[in-house]
Amino acid sequence: MIRKYLSFLTLALLFLMFTHKETEASNQKVGLTLPNGATYYGEVKNNKPHGKGTMRWGPSKVYSGEWHNGQRSGTGKYISDKLPEDMKVVYEGEWRNDRPNGTGIRSESKPDFEFYVISKGIFKDHDLLSGYTVMQSMDILWFEYRNENTLLEFSVSDREQANELMHSKLAHGRIQVLNYYKREKESKPSYKGFAYASAMQDYESSISEGVYRTDDYGVMELYTGLDQHFEDKEYYRVENYKNGRLVSAKEVPENGRFAGIVQGKINNKMHVLQPYLVEFSKLFKDIENESEPASCSDSSTSVCEAFPIVF
Numbered sequence: 001m002i003r004k005y006l007s008f009l010t011l012a013l014l015f016l017m018f019t020h021k022e023t024e025a026s027n028q029k030v031g032l033t034l035p036n037g038a039t040y041y042g043e044v045k046n047n048k049p050h051g052k053g054t055m056r057w058g059p060s061k062v063y064s065g066e067w068h069n070g071q072r073s074g075t076g077k078y079i080s081d082k083l084p085e086d087m088k089v090v091y092e093g094e095w096r097n098d099r100p101n102g103t104g105i106r107s108e109s110k111p112d113f114e115f116y117v118i119s120k121g122i123f124k125d126h127d128l129l130s131g132y133t134v135m136q137s138m139d140i141l142w143f144e145y146r147n148e149n150t151l152l153e154f155s156v157s158d159r160e161q162a163n164e165l166m167h168s169k170l171a172h173g174r175i176q177v178l179n180y181y182k183r184e185k186e187s188k189p190s191y192k193g194f195a196y197a198s199a200m201q202d203y204e205s206s207i208s209e210g211v212y213r214t215d216d217y218g219v220m221e222l223y224t225g226l227d228q229h230f231e232d233k234e235y236y237r238v239e240n241y242k243n244g245r246l247v248s249a250k251e252v253p254e255n256g257r258f259a260g261i262v263q264g265k266i267n268n269k270m271h272v273l274q275p276y277l278v279e280f281s282k283l284f285k286d287i288e289n290e291s292e293p294a295s296c297s298d299s300s301t302s303v304c305e306a307f308p309i310v311f
Helices: 002-027 159-166 258-288
Strands: 029-033 039-045 048-056 061-068 071-080 088-096 099-110 115-124 127-137 140-146 150-156 177-182 191-197 206-214 220-230 235-242 245-253
Touching: 088 115, 115 258, 127 258, 140 159, 140 258, 150 159, 150 258, 159 258, 177 258, 191 220, 191 258, 206 258
Parallel strands: none
Antiparallel strands: 029 039, 039 048, 048 061, 061 071, 071 088, 088 099, 099 115, 115 127, 127 140, 140 150, 150 177, 177 191, 191 206, 206 220, 220 235, 235 245
16 A cells, blocks of 8 residues: 555656646747747747747837747737838737737827827727727827627817817817717617718718618618708708618708707717717827837837846
């Protein structure tokens, strides 16, 4: 009995020693140069990035975070500052199969053109599947929230109006666009909602309300309901749709009133924004501060030079 116990204990100790050596080997930090020219420093297993480490693709792209069997997997941060047309991109969050998959935040910027985008939520293969986006293009600010069953979009003409809106005090100026679509049953292809657009020139305003479906490009199209929009500067057109077909239409004299009607409709629907303003406010603050993705090719003080991170 004692002999059997000692044999078992010996096997157990050998197993623990072997496991410990394997763990030590995988936790060692080494440098690798890949066939594509990329360089890596961090933990490896079977001569592949595995664990925590940093990879650089030249002077302008870097990833630092977790790896599994040679692929980015877990949590990490990616920076690129030399994409086409000098677009700068930062993504920080969860990765799977070497792609952004899971919860994260991505920022894109092109400062020379005053273009900034920040998205936060759940990503699937780089694309935002569910969450918030704030975009600035010149003076126009665009806000969007989406998930499987909801799409909310709105726009204002400058930062002052955006700040007022974030604090529910949009007293001066006007919100330019407000679109809201909600799917009542997940198994159904239809959304119930509205789409309003108001403009300085009356003949650019429009209203539609009813049931919507997405077209081949994922754009919401009125399926059943009323659509009112300018036909020219003197008339606006009222169209009635049913099951995707136009069933009636008429032209109504505009007389300088239609833009006011649209803005009144927008004001009456502003309450749909309330559940989303807190998160929009956080992302808008980042854009308001004109925070740019960290550059990989600037001075030695850049975040890329600061990698590898301390594990």
